[in-house]
Amino acid sequence: MTALVKRGRLVLLAAVLxxxxxxxxxxxxxxxxxxxxxxxxxxxxxxxxxxxSGEVYDKKALSxxxxxxxxxxxxxxxxxxxxxxxxxxxxxxxxRTAQGVIEVTPRVASLLGxxxxxxxxxxxxxxx
Numbered sequence: 001m002t003a004l005v006k007r008g009r010l011v012l013l014a015a016v017l018x019x020x021x022x023x024x025x026x027x028x029x030x031x032x033x034x035x036x037x038x039x040x041x042x043x044x045x046x047x048x049x050x051x052x053s054g055e056v057y058d059k060k061a062l063s064x065x066x067x068x069x070x071x072x073x074x075x076x077x078x079x080x081x082x083x084x085x086x087x088x089x090x091x092x093x094x095x096r097t098a099q100g101v102i103e104v105t106p107r108v109a110s111l112l113g114x115x116x117x118x119x120x121x122x123x124x125x126x127x128x
Contacts, residue, residue, distance in 0.1 A: 037101030039077060039122040041109035051092035058105070065092035065103040066124075074127040077102060079112040079120045086111045087127055 042065070046057045053071040055063075064075065069090045078085035086108050094103050102124050106115060114120035 034123060034125045035101055036080070036121070036123050038099065039079075039102050039104055039109075039112070039114070039120050039124075040098075040100050040118065041104050041106050041115070044106065053091045055091045057092070060107045061105055062086060062088050062108055063091045063105055064088040064108065065094045066090045066101075067094045067096070067098075069126070075102070076125045076127050077104060077108065077112065078123045078125070079114060080123055081121060082113050084112050 042057070042059065044059055047059050049057050051057050051063075051065070057063075064077070066073075066075070069075065071090055073090045074087055075090065076085055076087050086104075088102075088104060088108055092103075094100075100119070102122065104112070109115040109120075112120060112122070
């Protein structure tokens with residue numbers, strides 16, 4: 001066997017082994033561009049504390065927690081009952097035990113018209 005063929009096989013073997021041992025967090029996974037479900041909003045007790053992204057939580061910001069989208073992703077959240085929508089930036093993660101598709105700030109909940117109800121049926125879409 002020539003040195004070139006041996007080197008090619010070694011490179012291929014290294015690539016296969018690298019993928020076999022890579023964790024799922026190391027591999028980029030495409031997220032759906034739209035999803036529907038329940039939205040909730042943060043308690044005021046988190047005001048001033050750091051989010052998972054390292055930003056300080058501001059209850060008046062147009063931000064949200066999402067279980068999958070990368071920090072900095074902009075999402076349009078639309079209340080399916082009244083058609084009101086707001087664009088938010090993901091800066092936190094939802095707890096794995098949390099129910100719903102997104103958790104927004106009280107300001108966003110107010111803009112979407114569900115601050116009193118506490119939850120709303122929403123559509124979440126990636127803004128390009």
